[in-house]
Amino acid sequence: MSISGSLSNALSGLTAAARMADVVSSNTANALTEGYARREISLVAQSVGGNGAGVKVVGVNRSVNEPVLQDRRIATAAASNATARTDFYAQIEEMIGTPEDASSLSSRLATLDSSLITAASMPESESRLSAVLSSARNVSDQLNEMSDGLMQIRMNADKSISAQVDTLNQSLTQIDELNAKILAVRSSGSDATALLDQRQALVDKVSEIVPVRQLQRDNDQIVLYTTGGAILLEGNPAEIGFTPTPVITAGMTRENGALSGLTINGMAVSPADDGVLGGGTLGAMFAVRDELAPEVQSQIDAVARDLIERFSDSAVDPTLTATTPGLFTDGGAVFDASLEVGLAGRIEINAAADPEQGGALWRLRDGMGATTPGDVGNSTLLVALSDALNTERVPASGEFGLSMRSASGLVSDLLSSVSSDRQASETVQSYTTARQETLNEMALADGVDTDYELQTLLKVEQAYAANARVIKTLDELMQQLLSW
Numbered sequence: 001m002s003i004s005g006s007l008s009n010a011l012s013g014l015t016a017a018a019r020m021a022d023v024v025s026s027n028t029a030n031a032l033t034e035g036y037a038r039r040e041i042s043l044v045a046q047s048v049g050g051n052g053a054g055v056k057v058v059g060v061n062r063s064v065n066e067p068v069l070q071d072r073r074i075a076t077a078a079a080s081n082a083t084a085r086t087d088f089y090a091q092i093e094e095m096i097g098t099p100e101d102a103s104s105l106s107s108r109l110a111t112l113d114s115s116l117i118t119a120a121s122m123p124e125s126e127s128r129l130s131a132v133l134s135s136a137r138n139v140s141d142q143l144n145e146m147s148d149g150l151m152q153i154r155m156n157a158d159k160s161i162s163a164q165v166d167t168l169n170q171s172l173t174q175i176d177e178l179n180a181k182i183l184a185v186r187s188s189g190s191d192a193t194a195l196l197d198q199r200q201a202l203v204d205k206v207s208e209i210v211p212v213r214q215l216q217r218d219n220d221q222i223v224l225y226t227t228g229g230a231i232l233l234e235g236n237p238a239e240i241g242f243t244p245t246p247v248i249t250a251g252m253t254r255e256n257g258a259l260s261g262l263t264i265n266g267m268a269v270s271p272a273d274d275g276v277l278g279g280g281t282l283g284a285m286f287a288v289r290d291e292l293a294p295e296v297q298s299q300i301d302a303v304a305r306d307l308i309e310r311f312s313d314s315a316v317d318p319t320l321t322a323t324t325p326g327l328f329t330d331g332g333a334v335f336d337a338s339l340e341v342g343l344a345g346r347i348e349i350n351a352a353a354d355p356e357q358g359g360a361l362w363r364l365r366d367g368m369g370a371t372t373p374g375d376v377g378n379s380t381l382l383v384a385l386s387d388a389l390n391t392e393r394v395p396a397s398g399e400f401g402l403s404m405r406s407a408s409g410l411v412s413d414l415l416s417s418v419s420s421d422r423q424a425s426e427t428v429q430s431y432t433t434a435r436q437e438t439l440n441e442m443a444l445a446d447g448v449d450t451d452y453e454l455q456t457l458l459k460v461e462q463a464y465a466a467n468a469r470v471i472k473t474l475d476e477l478m479q480q481l482l483s484w
Contacts, residue, residue: 007474012054013467016043019057020460024453031448035201037062038448039193062193064200065446070214072439073207074227077280079436080208081273082429084284085292089422091153092296095146096415105142105303106411109389111135113408116386119364124376129361132382133353136327140347143304147250147345150293150300154248157289158259161271162244164209164282165262171202172237175224178202182220196220206232211279228276230264238264240277250297250342254290262286295399299414300344302398304328306410308335308347309396310388317381319367325350326368327385340397 023039030036039060046056097104112135119128178199185192203224206212211227224233232238241263245252252258262271269276271286278286311317312326312335320326325334331346351357353364365381366374392404400413 003474003477007471009054010467010470010474012046012056014464014471016041016055016057017460017464017467019060021457021464023060024457024460027448028450028453028457031450031453035197035204036448037064037193037197037200038446039063060191060193062196063446065443066214066216068439068442068446069200072436072443073204073214074211074279075432075436075439076204076208077211079429079432080281081279081284082425082432084281085287086422086425086429088153088288088292089418089425091149092418093415093422095149096411096418098415099412103142105139105146106408106415108135108138108142109408109411112139113386113389116382116389120379120382120386123365123379123382126361129364132364133349133361137349137354139307140328140349143300143307143344143347146300147297147342150297151248151250151345154289154293155246157285157293158245158248160285161282161289162242164285165240165242168206168209168240168282169237171206172224172233175199175202175206175222175233176237179221186219192220207280209280209282210277226276227279228274230269230276239266240264241266248289250294250301250345253294259290296418297342297344299398299400299417301340301342302395302400303410303414304344304347305335305337305340305397306393306395307407308343310391310393310407311385313388316384316388317367317369319369321369324369327353327364337396 020041023041027038040063042058042061044056044058045053097107099106101107112132115128115131115135119125119132122128178195182192182195182199185195199222203212203214203222206224210232212224212232213227215223215225217223222233223231225231230238243260245259248259254261262269262277264276270278271283271290272278273283273287275283277283308326308328308330311328312320314320317326323334325332327350328347329350330336330339330343331348332351335343350359350363350368352359352368353361355361360373362373362376363370364385365376365378367381390406390408392406392409394402394404395410399417400410405413
């Protein structure tokens with residue numbers, strides 16, 4: 001081998017060692033950087049003038065386990081979906097309250113029953129009649145608050161959908177732009193790994209909103225499809241359409257056109273979890289807005305209806321007529337069964353018994369339709385109202401089945417139903433979260449190991465020193481030859 005060939009070999013070795021040191025330092029510096037993929041330098045032997053072989057740096061590769069990455073993305077979407085559902089049920093459970101909570105719906109019903117019994121023992125006492133009115137108002141107020149809370153949850157879900165759609169559109173546009181940049185950088189022979197990291201982070205963001213599959217194309221280009229089959233990125237990014245609704249009331253649904261659905265490039269698509277854009281946080285928010293919250297609304301409306309009808313029976317209060325509401329009213333009027341949707345938000349105390357609204361407390365004792373006070377010692381109606389509260393009857397509406405229940409039993413079933421749904425959702429959440437964490441750990445196992453990087457750096461140092469020694473020896477040999 002000639003001296004010039006040996007010198008070229010050693011210089012190529014120095015160049016490779018320098019590049020390797022650069023890669024090691026980059027890996028070590030980004031050991032804690034989320035989304036960073038470990039770099040590995042690719043080397044090949046090259047002939048130098050037919051006199052031996054030097055080394056050539058082919059490029060820098062990212063170490064990524066694509067199958068694990070793909071599965072982790074889908075698992076993350078499923079975990080986020082389950083978490084959103086669990087959070088919803090936990091909120092509803094808190095609204096209803098548990099029996100030991102003094103502010104729970106069941107406790108307030110028990111207080112109403114207790115105040116009726118107490119007032120019946122001394123019907124002439126205005127303070128006891130006032131306690132009945134106050135406890136009844138507390139019940140109606142809580143139903144109002146629950147209905148308002150559900151509407152707020154639906155509006156929050158609608159806002160979240162709008163924000164997620166914006167994020168989805170922006171991310172898809174940025175991924176498309178990065179595809180173009182990566183192609184340009186690769187074509188120029190430069191290192192595009194940093195751009196690949198940025199693109200991966202954006203795909204991860206998209207996959208939490210909508211579970212996606214990433215397919216590789218030539219020249220490090222990618223296309224994205226949802227697991228439901230929708231094309232998000234191929235050639236051009238898809239445009240996801242959604243129109244937010246600032247105020248949502250109980251009767252507003254997507255089916256009646258009051259709420260917006262989703263479109264892809266102008267074509268309507270199903271936003272449900274079994275649709276083409278379902279499975280992630282976006283599908284979960286649509287489920288909360290269009291399915292879960294309306295289902296709970298119908299249940300609390302059924303509770304409100306049951307309460308109104310218990311006290312609107314003329315067999316309980318003989319002073320009532322077809323146009324005279326009982327103790328509980330639908331916005332001050334007689335309840336109309338065809339207008340049940342949103343009833344929990346409208347239920348209120350009959351103004352005839354409320355001094356603050358121009359009524360009189362004695363009507364709690366003498367009847368809502370009474371025009372003059374009766375016998376102050378007559379407790380018949382108060383006893384009848386208490387009995388009506390505890391009488392077991394089949395609910396006229398709601399998904400409660402055909403079993404007979406008292407008013408408190410109906411509320412207990414409502415709480416039990418919500419708690420069961422929460423527990424079922426938590427079970428799904430535990431499974432999906434465990435799977436997501438396992439896959440995340442598997443992905444991290446392919447990340448930067450600083451111990452390994454430092455060991456590699458020692459090898460690079462030795463290689464650099466060895467090549468430098470070769471160059472020094474060749475220099476000494478050249479000096480000797482020139483000195484002759």
